Amino acid sequence: MNPTTTALRAGGQRGLIELRQSLTNGADLWDHAFWPVLMLVVTFFLRDVSFEGTGFSVGALALPGILGMNAAMAMVTMSQLLTADREDGTLLRAKATPNGMSGYLVGKLVSVAGGLVVDLSIFLVPGAFLVSGLVTGSVEAWLTVAWVLALGLLAALPLGAVLGSVFSSARAQGLLILPILAVIAISGVFYPVTALPVWVQWVAQVFPVYWLGLGMRSALLPDAAAAVEIGQSWRHLETVGVLTAWAVVGLVLAPAVLRRMARRESGSSVAERRERSLRRVG
Template identity: 70%
Template sequence: MTPMTPHPTTTALRAGWTRGRVELIQSFTNGGDLLSHFLWPALMLTVMYFMRDSAFGSQGLLLGTLALPSILGMNTAMGMLSMSQVLTAEREDGTLLRAKATPHGMRGYFVGKVITVSCGLAADLAIFLVPALFLIEGLSVADAGSWLTLAWVLALGMLATLPFGAVLGSVFTSTRAQGIIQLPVLGLIAISGIFYPVTALPDWLQSVAQVFPIYWLGLGMRAALLPDSAVTVEIGDSWRQWETVGVLGAWAALGFALAPLVLRRAARRESGSSVAQRREKAMRRVG
């Protein structure tokens, strides 16, 4: 009897899982990558330390307490930039071309990158959060509900942002172009209530912020880790968790519909000559 051929999706998932696991292990055993895992959390902890005693408004809330969960949401969204940078770099060095040449290679490649970036991101957030819990007072972390909310916001947030990192990494063909991506993302961070409550901004800026995932990630993290009294600084005096699910879910659905199409289009344009040309340009820049 002829054995059944595995379904292409199953094959891609298995290959992606293996690829992601190997790359994740490498990132935590390589000195340079390991430093990057600790550098950003260390910088954010330094910011939190100096903000920890600053009061906001007349409610008795501390700015550091308000900012800590928002920073978790911001860092989750920044995984989009990590995904974009990785894909752009691997287009330049020919990794994407090699993935294209294997059966179901692009699916497995995408799954592997999602696993690598998301697990690395979760580790970075843990490196930041654990010591921050000892530095910052007033957080609501004593019950299981807080951690459950934190978990689903983190998972849904990564699903909403990482596919768009793949899209950006497919569109921008040079690592130097990544600076173009970072500028609007930093602008969104500035208006999304990360370091200061969004209700302090003009109404039109609040409306712009609510279109994008960064605001909702910060709001979801605040809903998980802040006491109920802190809701008074939010829009409508509400954590709006159903709205958070709806907006992040919509971004996730759009991203997973768009990313495979853009990745396949980028892969079709890859060739040995195009990789060689990009390497030659990179060598000229270094020289």
């Protein structure tokens, strides 16, 4: 069997094992449940707030946007996990295995994507009962959710791997959170982006968070809800184009950046980072 195929298959199996472990560990289960439950509480309080007399509640408009936001946040999760594995020597061990970096990356993609699907299910299933006006009884709606989510993960996860290669410590990951929150704030997640200044709308459309939210709204809201969107349209072609562009950038950059980072890894660098971490704890 081709060594690369063997490594990729091993990576897939590793990802499934990591996913199963995260779903049977108390601390990880809390991590999976906390954010979806918090967003459910926010959606609950927005369910009866009407948006500018359109007949749609802010909660109905926000719920699909939150789904898209969570998919984009998988980028942060990927970055944090990669940085943590770099600190504890996991990446160094992967580097020592033939095609180990490819297998490692595939494993992380599988585990993070699987965990995200669990998180979205925890939010979406009860949310569909809390919020009225959603289109959840259509096969077409769920097919749209599936392709938007798949394309969004292709756009977000490789970028997360790139960011994880840039930050040398978990502590430095804090630098990533504020820019991500800023992008979320202008992406129309909790409120239609058309309520923001025009120049902010243009900035929001550069990033995948906005397009993930728009794609999810197109799947779960009736066509009449497009009236509050830019151009009064769901713009599926533009959604595919922007998310595909980000996916191509990430898939081109991620392997090269990971290989470069792996070449710089050594036992001494891992030991040095571990020593610095212990000094901070002490």
